[in-house]
Amino acid sequence: MSILKAPLTSLRPERETPARDDAVALDLRGVQKTYDTPGRPQVEAIRRLDFSIRKGELVCVVGPSGAGKTTLLRSIAGLLELTSGEVVLDGATVTGPPQGMAVVFQEYGRSLFPWMTVRQNVELPLKEKGLGKVERRAKALTALEEVGLTEAADQHPWQLSGGMQQRVAIARAIAYEPTVLLMDEPFAAVDAQTRAELEDLVRSLWKRLGVTVLFVTHDIDEAVYLGERVIVLSNRPTVLMEDVRVDLPAKRDQLTTRSDARFGELRGHVYALIQRAKRGDRPDAPLPGGGA
Amino acid sequence: MSIVALARRAAIALGLPIVLLAAWWVASADSTSPFWPPLQKIIQTFPTTWTWDRFVGDVVPSLTRLAIGYALAVIVGIVLGTAIGLMPRLRALSEPVLEFFRAIPPPVMVPIIALFAGYTGSLGKVLTIALGCLWPILLNTVEGVRGLEPTLTDTARSYRLSTWRRLTFVVLPGASPRIFAGARQALSIGVILMVISELFGANRGLGAAIVQFQRSFAIPQMWTGIIVLGLIGVVLAALFRAVENRMLAWYQGQRQIERGE
Numbered sequence: 001m002s003i004l005k006a007p008l009t010s011l012r013p014e015r016e017t018p019a020r021d022d023a024v025a026l027d028l029r030g031v032q033k034t035y036d037t038p039g040r041p042q043v044e045a046i047r048r049l050d051f052s053i054r055k056g057e058l059v060c061v062v063g064p065s066g067a068g069k070t071t072l073l074r075s076i077a078g079l080l081e082l083t084s085g086e087v088v089l090d091g092a093t094v095t096g097p098p099q100g101m102a103v104v105f106q107e108y109g110r111s112l113f114p115w116m117t118v119r120q121n122v123e124l125p126l127k128e129k130g131l132g133k134v135e136r137r138a139k140a141l142t143a144l145e146e147v148g149l150t151e152a153a154d155q156h157p158w159q160l161s162g163g164m165q166q167r168v169a170i171a172r173a174i175a176y177e178p179t180v181l182l183m184d185e186p187f188a189a190v191d192a193q194t195r196a197e198l199e200d201l202v203r204s205l206w207k208r209l210g211v212t213v214l215f216v217t218h219d220i221d222e223a224v225y226l227g228e229r230v231i232v233l234s235n236r237p238t239v240l241m242e243d244v245r246v247d248l249p250a251k252r253d254q255l256t257t258r259s260d261a262r263f264g265e266l267r268g269h270v271y272a273l274i275q276r277a278k279r280g281d282r283p284d285a286p287l288p289g290g291g292a
Numbered sequence: 293m294s295i296v297a298l299a300r301r302a303a304i305a306l307g308l309p310i311v312l313l314a315a316w317w318v319a320s321a322d323s324t325s326p327f328w329p330p331l332q333k334i335i336q337t338f339p340t341t342w343t344w345d346r347f348v349g350d351v352v353p354s355l356t357r358l359a360i361g362y363a364l365a366v367i368v369g370i371v372l373g374t375a376i377g378l379m380p381r382l383r384a385l386s387e388p389v390l391e392f393f394r395a396i397p398p399p400v401m402v403p404i405i406a407l408f409a410g411y412t413g414s415l416g417k418v419l420t421i422a423l424g425c426l427w428p429i430l431l432n433t434v435e436g437v438r439g440l441e442p443t444l445t446d447t448a449r450s451y452r453l454s455t456w457r458r459l460t461f462v463v464l465p466g467a468s469p470r471i472f473a474g475a476r477q478a479l480s481i482g483v484i485l486m487v488i489s490e491l492f493g494a495n496r497g498l499g500a501a502i503v504q505f506q507r508s509f510a511i512p513q514m515w516t517g518i519i520v521l522g523l524i525g526v527v528l529a530a531l532f533r534a535v536e537n538r539m540l541a542w543y544q545g546q547r548q549i550e551r552g553e
Contacts (some may be wrong), residue, residue: 052442077450078447079446096449097449097450097452101450102450102451103446103450105443105446109445110444111443111446113444113461113462113465114543115466115468115542124451125453127457128452128454156542158545158550159545221406238511240343
């Protein structure tokens with residue numbers, strides 16, 4: 001049973017999406033970010049990024065370490081001011097944390113409120129939305145059910161394992177019923193088995209709820225396994241290396257998908273791109289003086 | 293089993309006090325010095341000294357002033373501390389002033405405050421207690437608010453929590469371990485100031501009673517006053533711990549698990 005009403009749109013994105021398409025959920029237009037703190041050396045984190053994500057798409061972002069992945073995600077989330085360019089969510093420019101967006105952070109242990117129970121953590125954003133107690137409780141329970149954590153509702157986050165804590169963070173995000181779900185290396189700190197489970201959880205939630213997902217990771221396998229598209233970033237200052245279409249079957253499975261020949265090709269392709277990016281080989285940036 | 297465990301806990305808690313009292317008893321038993329009466333004599337004086345009338349007349353006013361002064365310090369300390377902790381500009385502006393006032397030993401303020409608020413009334417004493425208790429609470433609140441986990445702040449922002457909800461559900465609970473640390477320090481300062489503020493000019497109150505006993509050479513009675521003060525300290529510490537255990541249960545549980553891993 002779906003707690004999100006958004007329809008599951010076709011998963012066949014065109015490479016060149018028109019700029020003002022109704023089917024576009026998230027649009028990055030000339031996004032640029034330079035850290036310019038007085039007294040500190042200026043750091044150009046993102047030189048220029050243009051890409052868009054269609055409604056109901058699951059897009060992964062990978063890049064070499066230090067590629068400004070977190071900077072990018074925080075910019076999209078409205079937690080960081082851009083130096084220039086704009087992020088457009090559902091037709092409106094993002095100027096602060098937008099409505100209809102939920103973020104799952106990497107440090108699950110630090111994004112859940114330790115003084116609240118699991119249920120209270122999930123319910124807090126709903127309280128802010130103005131939902132009544134009964135409705136809040138029902139939505140929180142449904143979301144916890146979706147991630148398989150009904151029993152832990154009255155426990156505190158720190159009583160749970162790392163994987164379970166991240167499930168709580170995911171439950172909180174989906175209970176919020178966002179149109180876009182941002183995930184910032186959410187499984188970087190959990191063990192490999194838990195990670196595989198959580199990956200499948202994200203795939204199944206995405207399919208069932210029809211939510212648009214932007215998934216940032218440093219793990220190439222994870223990106224190819226999860227995404228319908230993989231956006232590969234260059235080294236810093238970040239530009240787009242390549243927007244890779246993942247033409248694997250929609251139904252994915254840890255065993256068969258990962259041993260699929262096409263999976264291996266895509267993985268190898270993305271791997272080669274990242275290696276190039278690490279060496280500093282980058283497509284010419286569309287700004288004058290770009291390229292390294 | 294549980295009764296045995298309870299008995300053991302009681303033995304651990306009461307063991308040292310009993311040993312100390314016994315030592316005092318033996319050491320002072322044959323004392324003929326008027327300033328150092330035998331403990332037996334002090335205890336005999338206790339019931340006739342600390343009657344209900346004296347309790348109402350001296351202990352209650354002292355404790356009431358302590359409660360009001362302490363409550364004021366807690367409220368002002370948390371409100372100001374949160375504001376300063378959240379606003380870097382305000383912090384830069386107020387830091388030197390805070391350091392200045394913090395460096396002044398609170399008892400020094402007693403005669404100064406008395407000049408303005410009077411020697412005998414309650415106002416000066418309450419103000420003395422409040423001012424002395426304020427600094428540890430204020431400074432700890434500032435640190436607690438500043439030290440809030442950035443990911444928690446980001447989470448609160450990304451879910452668009454209102455300022456009020458962010459304060460009550462995120463900032464204050466997050467800072468509460470530090471706030472409690474400050475409040476604990478402030479409580480002992482408060483008890484000290486409760487007594488000191490009465491030494492200079494007061495007709496009623498615990499400190500005033502002890503000074504009066506001493507001036508009228510009622511030495512055993514003076515000693516009973518010291519014991520009453522000590523007992524009040526024990527009771528207040530126990531009350532504080534009970535509140536802390538309730539409010540910070542999450543923090544203690546979390547730390548226990550972190551240490552266990």
